[in-house]
Amino acid sequence: MSRIAVSKLPIDPGPAAWNELLPDAPRPQSVEGHLTADWIVIGAGFTGLAAARRLSQLCPSDRISVLEARRVAEGPAGRNSGFMIDLPHDLASADYGGAREKDRALTADNRHAIAFAAEMAREFGLGEDVFSQSGKINGAATAKGHAHNCEYAAHLASMDEASEMLDAQSMKDLTGTDYYRSGLYTAGTAMIQPAAYVRGVAQGLSSNRVQIFENSPVTGLIRDGDWTATTPAGKVTAPKVILAVNGHLNSFGFLKNHLMHVFTYASMTRPLSAAEMARLGGQRVWGITPADPMGTTVRRISSPEGDRIIVRNRFTFDPSMEVDQRRIARVARDHDRAFCARFPMLADVDMQYRWGGRLCLSRNNVSVVRELDEGLFAACCQNGLGTTRGTLAGILAAELATNTKSDRLDRMLADAEPTKLPPRSITKYGANGYLRVQELKAGREL
Numbered sequence: 001m002s003r004i005a006v007s008k009l010p011i012d013p014g015p016a017a018w019n020e021l022l023p024d025a026p027r028p029q030s031v032e033g034h035l036t037a038d039w040i041v042i043g044a045g046f047t048g049l050a051a052a053r054r055l056s057q058l059c060p061s062d063r064i065s066v067l068e069a070r071r072v073a074e075g076p077a078g079r080n081s082g083f084m085i086d087l088p089h090d091l092a093s094a095d096y097g098g099a100r101e102k103d104r105a106l107t108a109d110n111r112h113a114i115a116f117a118a119e120m121a122r123e124f125g126l127g128e129d130v131f132s133q134s135g136k137i138n139g140a141a142t143a144k145g146h147a148h149n150c151e152y153a154a155h156l157a158s159m160d161e162a163s164e165m166l167d168a169q170s171m172k173d174l175t176g177t178d179y180y181r182s183g184l185y186t187a188g189t190a191m192i193q194p195a196a197y198v199r200g201v202a203q204g205l206s207s208n209r210v211q212i213f214e215n216s217p218v219t220g221l222i223r224d225g226d227w228t229a230t231t232p233a234g235k236v237t238a239p240k241v242i243l244a245v246n247g248h249l250n251s252f253g254f255l256k257n258h259l260m261h262v263f264t265y266a267s268m269t270r271p272l273s274a275a276e277m278a279r280l281g282g283q284r285v286w287g288i289t290p291a292d293p294m295g296t297t298v299r300r301i302s303s304p305e306g307d308r309i310i311v312r313n314r315f316t317f318d319p320s321m322e323v324d325q326r327r328i329a330r331v332a333r334d335h336d337r338a339f340c341a342r343f344p345m346l347a348d349v350d351m352q353y354r355w356g357g358r359l360c361l362s363r364n365n366v367s368v369v370r371e372l373d374e375g376l377f378a379a380c381c382q383n384g385l386g387t388t389r390g391t392l393a394g395i396l397a398a399e400l401a402t403n404t405k406s407d408r409l410d411r412m413l414a415d416a417e418p419t420k421l422p423p424r425s426i427t428k429y430g431a432n433g434y435l436r437v438q439e440l441k442a443g444r445e446l
């Protein structure tokens, strides 16, 4: 018998802006009374939904219950910048790159995850505004950023990966601003409207075999033969469980002091008026990641009521997995500065939404896909790239749990465990100090 009391439920600061742009979701279905299923998946982000999809392919007659603490798209899956990146993107590295052979395998695995997501997007009728394999640009605002891009391009070339260097004029033609001196375009990234994607996938998966239960936080798990997950208004019993809760793996009692809980933050403008769009110029849809991983990500999205610009920057290390509203207000200043520096012609455009969201990183940049206890599987710790790595982890956890063999799964299982962190207080101050220094070093890339 195993008994787990969940120590903390997710709290997400600020609105999930991408979700606010969508029509209201239909009334949620929550767990009520005592239900049974063949599988319980806990968490309906990229990882949990991919796990549910893969299980439904591998076990077509099984009943799968997905239990989500909040509404689908209210958590980190609906509050990210929507870059589903295929190439190595190690946030802790100087230039996103790693060792060549490892990066080749990683890229192939990431592309498998993106193809899996693309197939769902097609099957569930999600349009180009929700999922589009349009590629992305690493924008460089400084000589150092440009040098990073050159090194990254050389690393990609050594992996036989194509990339295209755009000059300052091409960057201006695209974005309307002359802030960037160059950009490195790579074609394999899918750009998603993250809330529309996870909501569309959840809806597409729902059937009488796959049920998505929202507002159903799991507060306890007990194994007594089968597993039973308890929620405030009921429980679900099933032989096997996949935990797809990213850093909240710690709240289920696993890998304490091995996972780093980091927040990053974003702001989204109100719709631009026709005059503002004319003043800005450039194209209507694009996405730019920073050449320095500590820099600012920027996206422009288009809609009939006017285009919007979204900026994301700053990382803070918060082992409590919570941040308060004051933090959002402080980070807002960094967003406004980054926005005004890039778009002085839009200096009077306000931000309509500001928010933050959780990432889970390990020091050695590995995920946790494995059997934690008999019949209890983890697909957690996506290292800041959960759109792709979470999708992959979900697929592979489903394969592990159904004893489905693949080279990809072997590769994932061969990864080391997340390395232990130093004592919490040292980690907190050390990590925040380190992050701040790296951000300051990023200069105009931030």
Ligand SMILES: Cc1cc2nc3c(=O)[nH]c(=O)nc-3n(C[C@H](O)[C@H](O)[C@H](O)COP(=O)(O)OP(=O)(O)OC[C@H]3O[C@@H](n4cnc5c(N)ncnc54)[C@H](O)[C@@H]3O)c2cc1C
Pocket: 006, 008, 009, 010, 042, 043, 044, 045, 046, 047, 048, 067, 068, 069, 070, 074, 075, 076, 077, 078, 079, 080, 081, 082, 083, 084, 085, 216, 217, 218, 219, 244, 245, 246, 248, 263, 264, 265, 266, 312, 356, 357, 358, 359, 360, 379, 380, 381, 382, 383, 384, 385, 386, 387, 388, 389, 390
């Ligand atoms: C501002 C921002 C920008 C980002 N940009 C990008 C980007 O461009 N590209 C990228 O790849 N990643 C990005 N990320 C990171 C990305 O959002 C995460 O890595 C991703 O959401 C992780 O996916 P997941 O499904 O594993 O976890 P989550 O999305 O966190 O989903 C886990 C779910 O589990 C639920 N849960 C937790 N505990 C319980 C419980 N006890 N019971 C039931 N449910 C529970 C949570 O509510 C949550 O919905 C960004 C994040 C932020 C905040």
